Amino acid sequence: MxxxxxxxxxxxxxxxxxxxxxxxxxxxxxxxxxxxxxxxxxxxxxxxxxxxxxxxxxxxxxxxxxxxxxxxxxxxxxxxxxxxxxxxxxxxxxxxxxxxxxxxxxxxxxxxxxxxxxxxxxxxxxxxxxxxxxxxxxxxxxxxxxxxxxxxxxxxxxxxxxxxxxxxxxxxxxxxxxxxxxxxxxxxxxxxxxxxxxxxxARILSRHQALVDAARLLTRSFAESRDPLLAFLSAWCGLEIFVNKNFKSYESGLLAKLSSGPSSPMPQRIIERIRSVMSDKYRLNDKFSVISGELADAGAEPDQIIFESIKLVRDKLLHGENISLTNLPTVEAQRLLRKYLLLHLRNNGM
Incomplete structure (x- = not known):
């Protein structure tokens, strides 16, 4: 039928x-x-x-x-x-x-x-x-x-x-x-x-494993307009997933620049030492800083401030502090996630 x-x-x-x-x-x-x-x-x-x-x-x-x-x-x-x-x-x-x-x-x-x-x-x-x-x-x-x-x-x-x-x-x-x-x-x-x-x-955002969950949560945050808490958490979780799933590739790109840059490149053993020492020490803010620096350049610093302010609200929510649900930074989280998904798509030849 x-x-x-x-x-x-x-x-x-x-x-x-x-x-x-x-x-x-x-x-x-x-x-x-x-x-x-x-x-x-x-x-x-x-x-x-x-x-x-x-x-x-x-x-x-x-x-x-x-x-x-x-x-x-x-x-x-x-x-x-x-x-x-x-x-x-x-x-x-x-x-x-x-x-x-x-x-x-x-x-x-x-x-x-x-x-x-x-x-x-x-x-x-x-x-x-x-x-x-x-x-x-x-x-x-x-x-x-x-x-x-x-x-x-x-x-x-x-x-x-x-x-x-x-x-x-x-x-x-x-x-x-x-x-x-x-x-x-x-x-x-x-x-x-x-x-x-x-x-x-659409093909990439529905199939690429490093993007599909973050993209779906972005969409979900727009669809949860009647529930401000779910809308915010959806946008934030999408942003956090995007950062964690894509950080390694941007870290590798940054370290590659340091080892082969035009001005006094670092020896490869130093690069490997940095990678080894830092492997379990990056905080979420640090990871976003690396990604935003690689993708946004001039816009990285203001985006970092916005990211950290959103994370502060998220931390307060998770720690049980009283947060007004009418003033959640949902739009800011949506904009950051949308911006970096788009930059990732365009800058990686996807």
Missing amino acids: KYRYVVAFQLVGVVKPNADLEGATHELYSAQVRAWLTGDLDTLPSEVDEAAAIGSLLLTTVFCGKESEGTPEERLAQEIKALRYRRKQKTDGTAFLVVQAEGNIPEFNPQPAREIAGYVLAIGDAPKNEIRSRHESAIQGLLAAIAVGSEHLCGIKKVADSVTFVREDGKPLYCYSLTGSASGYMQLPILKDTWANIPHD
């Missing part, structure tokens, strides 16, 4: 794309995954809004015997129109990343099912989570690439998530499980060059 998975994210802080980027599409992973920018969610594949509207009608029991005017098709059309109106009121003027993945899964036959003109409605288990997991890495890579590439991004909100199955006769199959469960920013556009780098950066 074929499936189509569509998920959309509002890029908080990013204005709707201009004409050059509206609908601009990248194909990833042998065209199994497509991603595009849009300022209008009404352009989503039709089954996304159709599935959401049917789910809403199910919750109000319109499809379960409650008296209402019009045919099921007419009520569905009205619900889709209302859904789009509500959505536009909340999100008008912002940019969205839409990701679409297609593939095949073994046939299944959910019950009970009801044949309705144009589609099939079923209540019961369906392998939706399996499909989402299948494409999780690609989606996280895309989000991380945008988080790294767009300095104006200040939040990521999932606004649509739809898995539609297609039977052999071509009819879409919608499956449902009946279960239940303040900040300011200036909106700016994603730059054309940033969008052009997305496929390359």
Whole structure:
């Protein structure tokens, strides 16, 4: 059985794309995954809004015997129109990343099912989570690439998530499980060059072991806007992981410069002695200093001050001191992590 998975994210802080980027599409992973920018969610594949509207009608029991005017098709059309109106009121003027993945899964036959003109409605288990997991890495890579590439991004909100199955006769199959469960920013556009780098950066940030965890935590910090503590800890942990996982390569580069520099290079035995003595003595601040010095140069000193101030807050939190959750340096941590992930990507020929 074929499936189509569509998920959309509002890029908080990013204005709707201009004409050059509206609908601009990248194909990833042998065209199994497509991603595009849009300022209008009404352009989503039709089954996304159709599935959401049917789910809403199910919750109000319109499809379960409650008296209402019009045919099921007419009520569905009205619900889709209302859904789009509500959505536009909340999100008008912002940019969205839409990701679409297609593939095949073994046939299944959910019950009970009801044949309705144009589609099939079923209540019961369906392998939706399996499909989402299948494409999780690609989606996280895309989000991380945008988080790294767009300095104006200040939040990521999932606004649509739809898995539609297609039977052999071509009819879409919608499956449902009946279960239940303040900040300011200036909106700016994603730059054309940033969008052009997305496929390359997404592949690396979703697969490179020295970067994947840090990139995912950066994305997570943007998605945790309702929980300031989790947002801060996600950004800080991503920064700490990035420093620890990449420090050795930058230390080696620094020592190599000392041993072969143009002015009085150090003997190799001295370099090896420094490496041996310092191997277990670098503090986290020292490691960041080495990395920032190699990547940022002129910006290293102010970045070091910011890094140490963020770490001080983190230490106070871990030691049980009272810290105001409304004043956590989350944005500063996000900016540092984003900056050095991007510098690492660009300076290492990745």
